[in-house]
Amino acid sequence: MFNHPSELIPRLDELGYVVDQELATVLYLMLKLEKPLLLEGNPGVGKTEAAYILASLLKTDLIRLQCYEGLDVHSAVYEWNYQKQLLAIKIQEQSDLSAAQKEDLIFSDDYLLKRPLLQAITSDRPKVLLIDEIDRADEEFEAFLLELLSAFQISIPEMGTIKATSKPFVILTSNRTRELSDALKRRCLYFWVPYPSMEKELKIIHKHLPEIETQLAREMVGIIHRIRALKLDKSPGIAETIDWAKGILALGITKLDKEGFEQSLSCILKSTNDVELVKGQIDRVLG
């Protein structure tokens, strides 16, 4: 494994993910201290991507749990296969097993449907577990996660406590639509993913689209940074920049004048208010 944060940077770079020293250090610590990592930041700055890249760096699988309002233990951790249990009871009606034995049987591993969190801790080798957009889940679920994140175990009333056979590398992401509980934060390393600097964003574009002209890419990045300064409803993230670059290549635009810009605007702006606002200040945005 890695012995210094700086070893991570070229390896991640090979995989197409541009990291600075700070994120590399945090990822390194996450691997070394075996602690979950909480990534917060605006939408589209590459939080989820970090988990995917980490999985391919470690050559392991990624298990993803997408959070939403109302997410409960049954869809996140486990559920009993109710229909199968019923069938088993029917089949065993004629058998000589005692009631207790029958009960043990239907509450055994075979009848357990493993959902992402349980899958992640019961696999043979460590997996990367991505708990995406945790801020969307309810507080009850957040509280439930505490046991998993600190002790790496899950309690199932009918079976007892299941301890992790391998500790997963956990990445949580949040768009900060609400404040997460202190208890959860304390169990994680924390990193705020900022919008990238111009240099870094330029690198990212080249990484994804090597064929793009440097001058054009530079202009694009400049425009994106000026747009971000405008305080829009939905500021374009890195994902939008890449989409935009792809769009520009597809449209065969070679120069970003007013016409070319307006033509490709739909790649970066996703609300009518924002489009109006940017169009109103188009000269400033184009520099």
Place this chain on the structure above:
Amino acid sequence: MHYTDHSSFTAAFLGFAQLCRARKLNVGIHENQEAMLAAVQGLWGDFELFRYGLKSIFCTSSDEGVAFDKLYDKYWSEKMGSIKGKTTFKNQSNLIKDSKGSLVMVGIGNEEDDNEETDARNTAGANTKETLRKTDFAKVEQIDSQLLEDLAEQLWRQMSLRLKRKYKKGQKGNIHIQSTIRRNISNGGTMLNLIRKDKKQQKYKLIILLDVSGSMDKYSFYLLKFIHTLRANFDHVEAFVFSTRLIQITEFLNRKNLRESLALLSYHAHNWSSGTKIGECLKTFNDQFAKRLLNGKTLTIVLSDGLDTGEPEDLKRELDKIKLRTKKLVWLNPLKGMTGYQPIQRGMKTALPVLHHFGAAHNIESLLALENILSDA
């Protein structure tokens, strides 16, 4: 970093951890242990790497990250500076001599000079927050206003989130025996599919009437911000502003950004900072909106200082009408926060017997108290 042996590094590090704790960062024994682990994982030798590592362990938000960076630079540059003999320590009792004879700073957080005071303000520890919660909106100094706005937004958002959760539709309820049997007849009576009862959804609605007359000028911005936060987190909020006329402002508050909302408001609402005719405005409300908006699940909140130039009888009559239609009628008055305030103005005096609750609205805390009133409803 210059430390070649463990003990002096540990002591210096603990000094830093203590400083962070003094500045309200979340640093406990657990965090210290992890930071030490991080240090031995090879981060120790590099000033920046160690910063990044510590930051990820000590901080839980980007704001804290900014505060941390300042502390880190200040502390460690002073520590290195002390080697060159530049540092002067005001509080000698904070210096401990360790076994190797090198000086170790333990409680640098206690020494305060002018610069540091402004720093402390920026880092906004719990004490500052506590004071700000109780600061009267009318007495906010320029320097505090941004902090106050941030804190208000944070606290009110949490409050409306809690309320929203309380009113939100719960999870599905118990098993509904009859429908389960009916549904499973096709399976020969084997209960393969369970049908659950729906919990009944309580749809509460907030109606807020904000006084924006001249006498309320100092408060109306903050109260509007309060309404804006509620609106952002609560599905059913209808808001009105009134002075001599009543204007519905709900749609202007739909903007995520308060400044945009304000810009729209100032464009559409011309009744800002004029006189007050509460009774007349409430009559407009009753005539035009009450039938549609008010029912047994509505909570009506009037935010006004009660300094009325209209007829008190009008006010009482209209309030009575509202009370009949709404579940709860609450009046929050910024003046109530003043010591010695008595509701003796004509308007307020006649209104008082009609209300379910009469509270203050002059600082963050008094508005937070609304949570209890609303959750009782």
